[in-house]
Amino acid sequence: MGWNSRLKMPNPGLDQRVLSHAQLEKLEVEEAGERPKWDNKAQYMLTCVGFCVGLGNVWRFPYLCQSHGGGAFMIPFLILLVLEGIPLLHLEFAIGQRLRRGSIGVWSSINPYMLGVGIASMCVSLLVSLYYNTIIAWVLWYFFNSFQEPLPWSQCPVNVNRTGLEWECESSSPVDYFWYRNTLNITSAIDEPGGLQWWMVLCLISAWAVLYVCCIRGIETTGKAVYVTSTLPYVVLTIFLIRGLTLKGSISGIKFLFTPDLDELSNPATWLDAGAQVFYSFSLAFGGLISFSSYNSVHNNCEQDAVIISIINAFTSIFAATVIYTIIGFRATQRYDDCLAGNILTLINMFDLPEKSIDDSNYASSLSHLNSTYPAIISNLQLKTCNLNTFLTEGVEGTGLAFIVFTEAITKMPLAPLWSVLFFIMLFCLGLSSMFGNIEGVLVPLQDLKVFPKSWSKEAISGVTCLVCCCIGLIFVQGSGNYWLALFDSFAGSIPLLITGFCEMVGVVYVYGIDRFNEDLKFMIGHKPNIFWQSTWRVISPLIMLVIFLFYFATTISKELFYISWDPESVTFPTLKQKPYPVWIYIIIFLLAGVPSLAVPGAALFRAIWKRYC
């Protein structure tokens, strides 16, 4: 109606490319069509929840929450969830359900010139699948190593002469050593490949094998697997919450997480980080959600699904953050107590004072008394400063959280192997259920693009895809693999997604036509979408996406790019050293971020030229 109808772009031939409502109805009634279907609604919901809820909810959100003003971060997060996340989710579900195709099929149906959006989604899904499964391989390695007492990362190994502990371990910590040396066997720079690490190759193969067995027949097998992979993380999180709350110091962790600092709300970075987190957390623009939704019955209530899944995703983020921070609070308190005990021991040894004469409560007063009486001796002792807040803010994001901080906390808990096994099973399930969506976003476009011969069965197609991805993924299991992974994570999974997400909204609202879309929704769910959906789809959400994209683009282009490396020979060891990227990496960065992004206009241009000259 009104001004928006005139804003619609001309789109000839749309009726020939999409099924009409009557045809859809017929398809529905006769259950015709080769398309796979969900066995029941629960499978669909669990698959979508599993795809959305991933490792980011556990190791990115808590860090953002704590660093951007604790409880106050909920405000921008929830606002942007409602204004950006839910509308985009509803849009993807509705368009998939209506057009009943995967991402390439959907965008080429809407307009053949929009094929590039589908190709961009496929490229991003492929690049993300490659490195995401490597993270799952790391999780599997830790899982395999959890079946021993004591845990291998709880103590330093003895050096070759058996005279002392391994130097690299002693100067850092057993958990750091196990992660950087025993797991990654990391080199000190990205241009030192370091060779393939055979144990990680085995773990990578097992990660891809497990993925293959779950995706072998598409949603027929995935739908069964999600009963476990989507529900188990919640069970484990609950167990950890109960365990965590009974540990000393957990409450200080939760307080630290949620203490609101309302000043952070005036910082634009808070809002941008919240927006980005909402966008990436929902796994939008990967194409997987469109694909999953297309297997639904035509009259499925996608509006309700979108709202429910958004609420579940937000709840999971907050729940996981609470659990993580009870454990982090425990670890920080342990470290603080150890630090204090070390200082107290030094003092009583030096002055031959009786044990327990200095304890936690009178440490400060005793120290100041001794300092005033013997200042020279005290300064020679080089006592460490023990600050609880420092320990609480240490390395609590990403792989550092899971493989260093959390594993250290687990070693201090009784029955450590049990908690370790539970934790890594949870991470494995979270990662695997997200991989289902990523792989769906790769397999279905490949089939739509007819890359494989028609005679090949589903099993063969998924097998070949997994095999090829596994072979390419060997980049990430060499010595410098972690640096490559960080590179892929920063550039392949960020800017192209924002561009694709923006184009999706614009494509549906202005190319497909919001009026037609409203009519479709009325046909599918029985009522026209209300003013909230109209305003967010037409104006608010695309605007938010555009602002986030511009900001990210500007910051990435303007700053010098560097990475942090583990360099035992550096002066600042064990602190990670910042190194600039070598020049040839910039080409790789351009390929990672540029190729999917440029596929959007590129495919349109290619088609225009092809049409003109053929």
Next chain:
Amino acid sequence: MRCVWMVCVLCLAPAVAAILCKPDVTDGYKVRLSIKTALGDDAYEWSKSELFLFRAVLAFAVQRKTNNVNYDVSNILVCDETERVSFWFVVTTPDNTSELLPKLVVENAIRENRHRINSAFLLTDQTLDFVGINPTLAAPIEYDTPPWLIVFGVVMGVVCAGIVALLVSTFLQKKRAKKPSADPVDDEDGSGSIAGNGILCESIGDKDGTYNQGFTDDDRFTKL
């Protein structure tokens, strides 16, 4: 005369002992005990009897080390006791009480019997500290097969069995579906796909997303 001489010796003996044992003596060691840290509420009070036990255990250790040369509690001299529960000790030879056992012999005796000494006091290497004698590190646990390989083997075995089972079941399904291929009833019931002349309509011409389903209805009933 003899009585006077004996009294003089007796008076001098503790003085001699005092000179032999003093803080920072070359052939002695400082010992620190952290009983309350190790035992918490079950901690015992440090007393003369405990000190006697220490001297006895140390005499035992040295005797063991020197191949059963007879050492006595009196050969272990203790001095500079503090409230910390720390003190210095030296070991005198049984033949000549003014001669001290060399530092290295004492050190080796303690190292070899560390576990026995610790157990006597219910303490550990960290809480019964011989300053200057670092505890020998425990031998790293050597596994024949690393445990992670075993778990990996189990998981991969299950996964491969799953893959094989699924592939075999697909193969059997296809075989079973191929058998009643000439049955004319099948088409009417509709196996879910629309076929005309045995060709699936979906496979015909899907260029540029153009999908013309205008003919599907007719083909259902055109069976030649």
